[in-house]
Amino acid sequence: MTKVVPHSLFSDFDIDLFKSGKHFKLYEKLGSHVVEVDGVKGTYFAVWAPTARTVSVIGDFNGWSDSEYQLYVRWDGSGIWEGFIPDLVEGTLYKYRIHSNNHGVVTEKADPFAKSCEHPPKTASIVWDASHNWKDKEWMGSRKETNALDKPYAVYEVHLGSWKRKFDNEFMSYRDLAVDLVAYVKDMNFTHVEFMPIMEYPYDPSWGYQLTGYFAPTSRFGKAEDFKFLVDTLHQNNIGVILDWVPSHFPEDAHGLGFFDGSHLYEHPDRRRGYHPDWKSLIFNYGRNEVRAFLISNAMYWLDHYHIDGLRVDAVASMLYLDYSREEGEWEPNIYGNNENLEAISFIRELNETVYSNFEGIQMIAEESTSFSMVSKPVNMGGLGFGMKWMMGWMHDTLEYFKKDPLYRKFHQNDLTFSATYAFTENFMLPFSHDEVVYGKQSLLYRMPGDEWQRFANLRLLFGYMYTHPGANLIFMGGEFGQSSEWDFQNSLDWHLLEFDFHKGIQNLVRDLNTLYKEYPALHEKQFSAEGFQWIDYGDHENSVLTYIRKGHDTKKDIYIACNFTPNPKKKYRIGIPITGSLKEIFNSDALKYGGSGLENGTLKTSKNPWHGYENSVEVSIPPLGMVVFSQ
Template sequence: MGNVIPYSLLSDFDINLFKAGKHYRLYNHLGSHPMKHKGKKGTYFAVWAPTAKSVSVIGDFNYWVEGEHQLNVRWDESGIWEGFIPGVEQGALYKYKIHSNNNDIKTEKADPFARYCQHPPNTASVVWDNTYKWKDKNWMDTRETKNSLDKPYSVYEVHLGSWKRTKENEFMSYVDLAEDLVKYLKEMNFTHVEFMPIMEYPYDPSWGYQLTGYFAPTSRFGKPEDFKLLVDKLHQNDIGVILDWVPSHFPEDAHGLGFFDGSSLYENPDRRRGYHPDWKSLIFNYGRNEVRAFLISNANFWLDQYHADGLRVDAVASMLYLDYSREEGEWEPNIYGNNENLEAISFIRELNQEVYSSFKGIQTIAEESTSFSMVSKPVSIGGLGFGMKWMMGWMHDTLEYFKKEPIYRMHHQNDLTFSMTYAFTENFMLPFSHDEVVYGKQSLLYKMPGDEWQRFANLRLLFGYMFTHPGTNLIFMGAEFGQSSEWNFQQ
């Protein structure tokens, strides 16, 4: 196997866009790309590591030895290292060995743009070119009419690892789910399914909300093309696909994005803005152009390569406020002296403008729990540009009301009526999500008062009220048949 051959998939124009934070299709250029070059089969690698002294590709093809395949740094000060390695083909395992100028640190990192990752707890990236022949043209051509805000949304939120298991309590594969889950959704008349994060994540108890592989569907359930098959089958059955997407924070795992090249590359270097105390995770540096391009490219990737119909953006409130979950003295006001994160707000607006202009008929949905104004209003009139916002206040008030014995409810009618004072200020989605049925909060059925018959009657009443209230609807798996136990991701 030869050494690294100088080669690039990046033009000067690509580099200028990247530096300006305006390159929204970085996945076509960075990462690993199996290809032919000068008649030789191999793989082109490119990684952004501006503080690096050297970057080597290590893998099962060179016994994980540093220096055997050292990438070349570009001359244009973009901080990108690249090169073509002959003989490295589909399925090869690899990481980047980065020797940093900063404190002379050496780290082994997974590829931020990897299309496929090893099954956790293994952490290597996999060279992969997931070609797939889509059969959902009919859906994609007419999606705009089926996925618009004036159409019904009955969304089924699913955690793929625990919706159903095999008899041996093993995960079902994407291929199995393409049969069983699709059939079930069709039978139950759901219009959409929302998947809790399916991007690669190392730790099962995070439910997927601590991502390390932003461009790879998790290998727990199969190959990338198997996930495409699942989406394809859903579309063929007229069911829209919403993906949970997490641009708000990422874990500190050694192989992940944190301290990537020996510097705070993806995260904000100021711990007051770059570290999340609740989730013990790092926060993206929304003021850095290249990081914005990375995140917007990632949103585009799932809409483009995986035909997703919507992105439900996680923990938006934590992005909007500098003092989110922080005590006095643990945060610094913005230039106007208030608590809004201006860089994150401008990033969100840019994200929404880009995805709505590039993909017909998609939606973005904000999980936003505060009274921040104009979340689902167009950027052109000062809004954040989301299609919808989760109506968390309604969810909280409604559950408080329904928990009470019917005899006492007459004194708490305001819990039901208050939502109508603001129901039309945003495009709201009414969520009874996974967060309401964990950590001792009980299942929806067991939040209801009375004996078993009364509990089921109350739950039917709750859903009847929900589906007649203004807004789109989302329920978490298990709620539809009145599951008695709390959700347990392990079974």
């Protein structure tokens, strides 16, 4: 006889919403919830398993036996099993054992809606409340303004397991990071952190991109409320938080979502659409209402319960195309005969419309590597509805250019200037992410050519060019001080390198670039608009020099940039200027404090000497492998 008491948190309206795929707060109903029924405290469980014959809650409270705690299936055809178990409280370990109607298959699964999970390799779910007394009211109240698209986005991408470790190579906890990481990000003047996936995952080498606990912060670094404390502390220091989020695929681990109730419940049943050959993982069935509700509820959960300011959606390209990473014969066209995944596109649009309508001041950011149009345009204009898109083409072309010997760069200047032809087709974020410093690609520093001085000068120039190019900015941890080696997820960054002047110089430069980007409106007010950028001259291939203007709302605050991509200083280099008066140098990547040669300009007077199509011009010194920025 079951010891489960009939009880439900679902109304008929909830069930109607769930069946239609429109219930976007399923985390309030499904999963485990500590409640009181008839004066008795215990835990209510609810799980979606429509192919199940029986569903039992098993755990440390009953010796993992499925004979006593069977849930009740709802009568309404929703496929939801539920019930209340008295006296089970926070901290209880549990799973669901599901006997399927599908040929008697038996599965043993973690709770898809668990708010806490055991530390891998253990796989049980944990009944948990994760309560936290938030103190970020000021941040949340002003977020609509501070997190807007015309505000600065200087993003520091972080892998929590390897940013910094303790002396015994143990992980820092969420609360440790709330001290060290927050102080560092604030000192470096980054506006946001982006965490690589912190949702629970079983396999460390996946870096968190193979999720099994979509609603649970990984237990590697502490409890769920500890992660809330980290987010809260970041907010109290005026730092926004972006999470990597993976709705594109999930692993086949036995305790995960795959073949959940003895059927293809969450994944698409056709392997041509339900299996990812690159990552050996399963693909969500975006055409199934309940799966869409699961994923949108998950996005809502992190924005709601964890006060997250944005989600960077991983591997969007793999969702958009039916033939992504597939050979001929391994995919089937859609009803129109082309390769677009219409169900995934519909899901993405609904996702973005839903979260933007429910949360002020958040941003959805697409990691999308193809030329799919209107990714960051509103849904009502025919777009996908993201706020920003990673500018993968810019990243690739820029790194290809910088790795070339400066002697030959004059033949490849188009690698840099081409981005201006499409820079405003989307709201682009410029990413130098973790993907660019792994798998033999080398660190950013060691992709630069030349001797030691030239490598560091090139890296300083790379970052200076990045921060003055239209768009928001993202740097993966370690890049900001010129990490020499590739990223290793099993070890701390090489913080000892900051004992050396060149590395310290890179760090000083990035700190000051973040300040420049925040303090000069011309660099962010129109960062996604063609009105915010104007070439002075992009055609001086022979000298490998680029000159351009960045503009904000106030034309008196425009800034002027000159980049020299060779190791030969360009003294008395004349550039046309649309103003008269004086120019003041406000940034120079060749400054001594950055490890440069110290070729600086100070204040310069314009002259009535027509140049580059302007009536006025000015002679500037552009340092070797350097860039300079001037204001009026």
